[in-house]
Amino acid sequence: xxxxxxxxxxxxxxxxxxxxxxxxxxxxxxxxxxxxxxxxxxxxxxxxxxxxxxxxxxxxxxxxxxxxxxxxxxxxxxxxxxxxxxxxxxxxxxxxxxxxxxxxxxxxxxxxxxxxxxxxxxxxxxxxxxxxxxxxxxxxxxxxxxxxxxxxxxxxxxxxxxxxxxxxxxxxxxxxxxxxxxxxxxxxxxxxxxxxxxxxxxxxxxxxxxxxxxxxxxxxxxxxxxxxxxxxxxxxxxxxxxxxxxxxxxxxxxxxxxxxxxxxxxxxx
Ligand SMILES: *[C@@H]1O[C@H](CO)[C@@H](O)[C@H](O)[C@H]1NC(C)=O
Ligand SMILES: *[C@@H]1O[C@H](CO)[C@@H](O)[C@H](O)[C@H]1NC(C)=O
Numbered sequence: 001x002x003x004x005x006x007x008x009x010x011x012x013x014x015x016x017x018x019x020x021x022x023x024x025x026x027x028x029x030x031x032x033x034x035x036x037x038x039x040x041x042x043x044x045x046x047x048x049x050x051x052x053x054x055x056x057x058x059x060x061x062x063x064x065x066x067x068x069x070x071x072x073x074x075x076x077x078x079x080x081x082x083x084x085x086x087x088x089x090x091x092x093x094x095x096x097x098x099x100x101x102x103x104x105x106x107x108x109x110x111x112x113x114x115x116x117x118x119x120x121x122x123x124x125x126x127x128x129x130x131x132x133x134x135x136x137x138x139x140x141x142x143x144x145x146x147x148x149x150x151x152x153x154x155x156x157x158x159x160x161x162x163x164x165x166x167x168x169x170x171x172x173x174x175x176x177x178x179x180x181x182x183x184x185x186x187x188x189x190x191x192x193x194x195x196x197x198x199x200x201x202x203x204x205x206x207x208x209x210x211x212x213x214x215x216x217x218x219x220x221x222x223x224x225x226x227x228x229x230x231x232x233x234x235x236x237x238x239x240x241x242x243x244x245x246x247x248x249x250x251x252x253x254x255x256x257x258x259x260x261x262x263x264x265x266x267x268x269x
Contacts, residue, residue, distance in 0.1 A: 089125025
């Protein structure tokens, strides 16, 4: 639109067969005015660059996409969420409480529930079996009454299943783990998923929230958007350094690139 109006302006000036000096001065000053306006527009466009919405090729907005849900408990849910957030095909991650009977659990009183992560994934890009592999390789399923430095029943290891096929895959993978772990018992439970209680906002994308710079880089999304965002799930993993090293480096490079171009900017005080 801008180019069109510029052309019309210039056309209007050039059309006259005889051009006086004063006309020429007017034409030149118009040119100067437009080029200044042009640079301001371009600079403004450059400054409003946002962190690109796609680091991987996940088809985020295909209208027909059917997503599946998987839920696991494998220790502190801050870390669990970051374990899965960077995987190709994982669209959304949410932390919460599951596996117990207490209604409406809260962080400080979660009763018999386990800290859990719920993963929404695109089954065309990743399947339940692959998620199980990540589950097993991301924690110590033989540790009793805790995980890593975290002690307590809320950190126990659980595979939640939905339907007999998932239960079968879970059981087969657990058997294999037990075979490989000769001397100690694999403590992981396999349960049909009951109610999943979403945890308080401050626990969602916890690792990312420790990194205000990146939060700012993606535009300080409001909580609901942050919770749904695949980009936030990925950057949550990145913040915990749990993306594969190749992806970590790719994101590093992208961020450095944005910094070099002069973003973020301070918009107001
Ligand atoms: C979505 O599904 C409809 C009907 O099944 C089909 O006509 C359309 O091409 C599909 N669109 C995409 C993007 O797959
Ligand atoms: C369980 O599976 C059924 C059928 O595959 C699906 O409709 C339902 O949404 C699933 N429930 C959860 C919690 O994933």
